[in-house]
Amino acid sequence: MSDMKLSELIKRSRQIRNRYHELELMHHGSEWTVEEDALAFLTDAGLVGRLTMSQQGRWPKSNTTPELEHKLGECVWWLTVLADRMNIDIADALELFLSKTEALLKE
Numbered sequence: 001m002s003d004m005k006l007s008e009l010i011k012r013s014r015q016i017r018n019r020y021h022e023l024e025l026m027h028h029g030s031e032w033t034v035e036e037d038a039l040a041f042l043t044d045a046g047l048v049g050r051l052t053m054s055q056q057g058r059w060p061k062s063n064t065t066p067e068l069e070h071k072l073g074e075c076v077w078w079l080t081v082l083a084d085r086m087n088i089d090i091a092d093a094l095e096l097f098l099s100k101t102e103a104l105l106k107e
Contacts, residue, residue: 001036006090006091007091008058008092009076009080010084010090010091013077013080013081013084014080014081014084016082020032025044034085034086037081037085038080038082041075041078041079041082042073044071044075044078045075047067047071048068048071048075051067051068051071052068054068055062055068058083060069067072074086080081
């Protein structure tokens with residue numbers, strides 16, 4: 001199990017997304033928009049739901065854990081990419097969410 005730092009996650013995510021942008025330009029003549037990236041994330045998030053149902057025995061498909069692991073990782077990657085493309089520091093956003101939620105749950 002890896003204890004990758006958030007800064008490394010952000011750097012590697014950016015590098016992978018930049019490579020995909022190159023492929024989009026090569027194959028389609030333009031890069032995906034932020035909105036298209038968000039839609040791709042939502043598609044993968046939906047697949048996480050379906051794969052979770054399958055892994056938990058609530059949907060008829062077997063041995064979905066490897067696919068589920070991949071899609072969970074891909075969703076984290078997409079969130080990192082989306083934040084980066086919208087000039088939002090994902091580490092700050094996560095810290096803000098965690099601190100706010102912890103404070104709310106202490107009440």
